[in-house]
Amino acid sequence: MGRYIVRRLLLMIPTLFIVSLLVFFLMRIVPGDAVDAQLGQAAAAGGGVTPELEAQIRAELGLDRPAHIQYFVWVGNALQGDLGNSLQFKNRTVWSELRVAIPVSLEIAIMALIISLMIAIPFGVLSAIYQDSWIDYLSRIISVGGLSIPDFVVATVIIVMPAIWWGWLPPLGYVSFFDDPGANLVQFILPSAAIGLRFSSTTLRMVRSSMLEVLRADYVRTARAKGLTSQVVIVRHALKNAMIAPITLIGTSIGFLIGGTFIVETIFALPGVGRLTLDSISNRDYNQLQGNVLFLSTVFVMVNLVTDLTYAWFDPRIRYS
Amino acid sequence: MRFNFRRFGLIGTLAMVTALVVAACGGGGDPTAAPGAPQPQAPLPTATPAPTATLEAAATVAPNPTQAPQPQVLPTSTPRPTTGPTVKRGGTLTLPQFHDLVTFDASNTRLYMGYYLNGHFLWNQVVTFDNKRWSDSDVVGDLATEWSINDDGTVWTFKLDPAARWQNIAPLNGRNMTAADIKWYFEYVLDPDNNSGIGGIIRDIETIEAPDDNTIVFNLKAPFSGFLRSLANSRVKVLPRENLEANGNFETPIGTGPFVHNRHERGARVIHDANPNYWKIGADGQALPYIDRVEFIIGADSVTVEAGLRTGKLAFITPGGMDPQVARDFMDDNPQLDWIIDFKLYAPVVFTNFKVEPWKSNRDLRLAIMRAINQDAIRSNVIFEDGAPLEGPITAGMGEFSLPQDELKELLRYDLDEAKALVISSGVGGDDLKVRLQFMLAGSPGSQTERYGLVIPPMLEAAGFDVQLNMPASAAQGYGAIYGGNFEIGSGFVGFEGDINNWFRSFYSSTGDRNRPGLSDPTLDAMIAEFDATLDHDLQVTRAHEIQRYILEQAYYVPLVAGSMFIPQQKYVKDFIRTWSWGFSKIEFVWLDL
Numbered sequence: 001m002g003r004y005i006v007r008r009l010l011l012m013i014p015t016l017f018i019v020s021l022l023v024f025f026l027m028r029i030v031p032g033d034a035v036d037a038q039l040g041q042a043a044a045a046g047g048g049v050t051p052e053l054e055a056q057i058r059a060e061l062g063l064d065r066p067a068h069i070q071y072f073v074w075v076g077n078a079l080q081g082d083l084g085n086s087l088q089f090k091n092r093t094v095w096s097e098l099r100v101a102i103p104v105s106l107e108i109a110i111m112a113l114i115i116s117l118m119i120a121i122p123f124g125v126l127s128a129i130y131q132d133s134w135i136d137y138l139s140r141i142i143s144v145g146g147l148s149i150p151d152f153v154v155a156t157v158i159i160v161m162p163a164i165w166w167g168w169l170p171p172l173g174y175v176s177f178f179d180d181p182g183a184n185l186v187q188f189i190l191p192s193a194a195i196g197l198r199f200s201s202t203t204l205r206m207v208r209s210s211m212l213e214v215l216r217a218d219y220v221r222t223a224r225a226k227g228l229t230s231q232v233v234i235v236r237h238a239l240k241n242a243m244i245a246p247i248t249l250i251g252t253s254i255g256f257l258i259g260g261t262f263i264v265e266t267i268f269a270l271p272g273v274g275r276l277t278l279d280s281i282s283n284r285d286y287n288q289l290q291g292n293v294l295f296l297s298t299v300f301v302m303v304n305l306v307t308d309l310t311y312a313w314f315d316p317r318i319r320y321s
Numbered sequence: 322m323r324f325n326f327r328r329f330g331l332i333g334t335l336a337m338v339t340a341l342v343v344a345a346c347g348g349g350g351d352p353t354a355a356p357g358a359p360q361p362q363a364p365l366p367t368a369t370p371a372p373t374a375t376l377e378a379a380a381t382v383a384p385n386p387t388q389a390p391q392p393q394v395l396p397t398s399t400p401r402p403t404t405g406p407t408v409k410r411g412g413t414l415t416l417p418q419f420h421d422l423v424t425f426d427a428s429n430t431r432l433y434m435g436y437y438l439n440g441h442f443l444w445n446q447v448v449t450f451d452n453k454r455w456s457d458s459d460v461v462g463d464l465a466t467e468w469s470i471n472d473d474g475t476v477w478t479f480k481l482d483p484a485a486r487w488q489n490i491a492p493l494n495g496r497n498m499t500a501a502d503i504k505w506y507f508e509y510v511l512d513p514d515n516n517s518g519i520g521g522i523i524r525d526i527e528t529i530e531a532p533d534d535n536t537i538v539f540n541l542k543a544p545f546s547g548f549l550r551s552l553a554n555s556r557v558k559v560l561p562r563e564n565l566e567a568n569g570n571f572e573t574p575i576g577t578g579p580f581v582h583n584r585h586e587r588g589a590r591v592i593h594d595a596n597p598n599y600w601k602i603g604a605d606g607q608a609l610p611y612i613d614r615v616e617f618i619i620g621a622d623s624v625t626v627e628a629g630l631r632t633g634k635l636a637f638i639t640p641g642g643m644d645p646q647v648a649r650d651f652m653d654d655n656p657q658l659d660w661i662i663d664f665k666l667y668a669p670v671v672f673t674n675f676k677v678e679p680w681k682s683n684r685d686l687r688l689a690i691m692r693a694i695n696q697d698a699i700r701s702n703v704i705f706e707d708g709a710p711l712e713g714p715i716t717a718g719m720g721e722f723s724l725p726q727d728e729l730k731e732l733l734r735y736d737l738d739e740a741k742a743l744v745i746s747s748g749v750g751g752d753d754l755k756v757r758l759q760f761m762l763a764g765s766p767g768s769q770t771e772r773y774g775l776v777i778p779p780m781l782e783a784a785g786f787d788v789q790l791n792m793p794a795s796a797a798q799g800y801g802a803i804y805g806g807n808f809e810i811g812s813g814f815v816g817f818e819g820d821i822n823n824w825f826r827s828f829y830s831s832t833g834d835r836n837r838p839g840l841s842d843p844t845l846d847a848m849i850a851e852f853d854a855t856l857d858h859d860l861q862v863t864r865a866h867e868i869q870r871y872i873l874e875q876a877y878y879v880p881l882v883a884g885s886m887f888i889p890q891q892k893y894v895k896d897f898i899r900t901w902s903w904g905f906s907k908i909e910f911v912w913l914d915l
Binding site for chain 1: 415421423516518570572586587588589590616618619620621622624625627628629631632633634635654794795796798800801804
């Protein structure tokens with residue numbers, strides 16, 4: 001097990017290296033750079049812009065050097081734990097920006113995960129047990145609905161409808177859980193529900209199909225023949241074995257939940273990693289974007305590793321070598 | 322047409338549930354075989370009636386701001402009239418802010434958008450615009466109480482309010498603001514080594530004197546009619562020397578303004594609290610401001626902002642207002658809101674790349690563009706406002722300085738036959754008529770910018786141009802293309818608050834810092850210089866007209882109809898006076914009737 005983990009951790013190095021190369025050079029292919037973005041904002045707001053100013057900003061940001069030099073400088077600093085300063089918020093480090101954003105995204109991710117599992121597991125199990133009954137159809141409606149309606153539509157509807165019908169809106173502007181737990185939960189429940197609903201759909205379908213397969217397995221029939229109650233058969237024998245495939249899905253989705261919720265974060269004005277990444281792209285804040293992508297890649301790899309390790313708990317036949 | 326959730330309500334929900342049931346049960350069958358009701362055709366864009374609120378656009382005549390000013394006495398502590406019998410104190414003004422605040426350095430015009438909204442809360446300026454409408458541009462004292470000008474218009478003397486003091490934050494600790502502070506700061510921004518950007522606005526100053534604590538004297542290089550308006554420009558605040566010396570920069574905001582910065586939560590909120598040490602007195606005899614706190618919500622989506630307005634959580638939106646198409650539906654659905662409908666602060670324009678031939682010297686070709694653009698079609702299909710005034714090189718909102726509508730109508734007339742003839746007489750043909758039409762701002766789907774982008778190319782093609790539309794994905798990309806000269810025809814915006822002199826100098830002078838297309842005409846430069854040196858008001862108006870007439874006759878710029886700005890505002894917001902500085906320059910007088 002220990003050697004397996006070490007090997008997986010070592011494999012992270014080339015993965016992250018390739019990610020860093022891709023994000024660094026892909027962003028530089030995109031038209032416009034951080035200087036254009038800053039000049040564009042200044043000019044749009046009425047500020048005067050001259051070629052001299054442009055050259056000066058470019059030099060200040062270190063963007064006047066060849067791209068490969070910029071890359072090696074950045075990688076060299078990153079290896080020492082220095083992701084640099086944001087190109088937009090020049091007085092702030094990339095890590096300080098991430099440190100503010102991560103708890104927001106993490107809270108959404110955890111709440112969305114809880115909501116999705118609260119929908120997916122019971123409905124998925126019941127749907128399999130009572131196949132082709134009304135509860136199965138209801139589960140499939142929820143599942144198809146969640147899959148076919150994008151989360152930004154759900155988010156828009158759940159923020160607009162209460163405003164129209166009841167004149168209600170969740171608190172605007174991020175409130176930390178530690179400052180005001182009540183307001184924080186009210187604020188996060190809707191975006192988490194919007195994401196959780198969509199996420200539950202795929203998990204629900206996976207749980208249902210896995211359960212259907214397991215319920216027809218010989219050992220389940222044997223368990224029933226032994227006279228075990230349905231509850232014991234389903235919870236202790238069937239569900240645990242049926243969870244391996246959904247666990248893979250849940251594991252890989254955690255990375256998505258932390259970094260891929262930018263639309264919902266934007267709609268609900270929550271300053272999470274997704275919105276930080278989106279802003280970084282808009283403003284061509286290369287340093288911030290590279291830092292964010294590196295962070296998210298690391299999260300993905302680590303979560304995948306943890307997911308793989310949990311298989312052994314669900315199915316003791318699985319061994320790592 | 323905008324999506325109406327209320328109407329959608331029951332029918333939409335039933336339809337969606339039915340569709341999901343069918344999908345979940347594996348039904349659906351061949352969609353082509355379903356007899357379904359015919360789809361209603363989306364209505365084509367037509368001329369929509371003007372909004373119900375009255376637009377008094379062209380009727381407004383600005384007061385006389387550019388006349389050589391007479392010494393005035395404007396005690397800044399004079400209580401201002403209020404709309405109600407009693408002014409209420411307290412409450413939080415919550416506003417959306419679309420861009421995050423990237424710097425508190427008000428001496429820096431770069432990355433300006435966030436500061437633009439926040440600056441008036443924290444700092445004061447020598448004088449400020451005090452108009453009841455955006456279209457006015459009268460200047461009143463802010464830190465100054467009165468001023469005078471010498472006979473040849475080169476020496477301006479301002480008396481400062483002795484009550485003015487810095488916020489009670491170290492290292493200023495609430496000490497009085499003096500003429501020496503202004504002298505130091507203005508010299509700081511004028512020093513090219515400091516790369517301030519503010520210096521360009523007040524570049525006519527040669528020397529500054531501070532004979533005593535409450536008197537500041539500006540000696541100009543030459544008579545300059547727009548000096549007072551330059552000082553009123555919302556960027557020209559006064560920042561303290563000690564702040565720079567103590568912190569090495571201006572990122573810790575300390576000013577003389579009515580609000581003290583509380584905190585900035587990146588990507589979330591900016592909060593300012595009432596300055597308990599503020600030096601201006603309100604209508605109730607106590608220190609201003611009336612509001613306890615101002616809170617900007619950063620980066621909320623437009624859907625959230627609309628929901629915030631519906632529920633009363635957001636007080637109003639600014640700047641920019643709402644897209645007219647969105648605003649009309651929103652007006653119908655939200656009678657609880659007040660609407661401010663006024664001129665836009667800027668005019669959309671079409672221009673050519675003056676750095677290259679044939680655009681640089683072929684007037685016929687440029688004029689062909691002007692004749693090909695049908696302003697009525699823009700009214701009908703872009704801004705949906707039949708009565709919208711024509712814009713000139715400065716907007717129609719500039720009162721008597723704007724060219725009369727009759728004259729604009731003649732100069733900007735649409736005549737496709739003439740446009741075609743001008744293309745032929747220009748001697749340009751073949752591949753030279755293949756043009757890249759580069760927009761400076763991104764046109765998101767359904768936006769007004771996108772509508773301009775849909776309407777203008779067919780007009781130019783009808784005249785004989787072969788147009789490739791380049792609508793940028795971001796302003797950065799658009800500005801990059803314009804600055805890089807990668808275009809033949811461009812489209813963007815012109816505007817400079819109420820500062821006509823800097824407007825002319827900045828956009829239309831060969832040395833202007835916003836002369837993006839590279840216009841260079843010595844005759845025009847001389848006309849602008851002459852305008853700057855003209856102190857007589859009537860003569861100034863005449864010369865402003867001459868400049869604009871010349872720009873249009875040479876077809877350097879083709880102003881497009883801009884239409885009105887639609888701004889929803891909660892009824893509980895009182896005494897909010899919109900000015901060129903987005904209304905916030907008088908924020909201390911705003912109160913909330915909650």
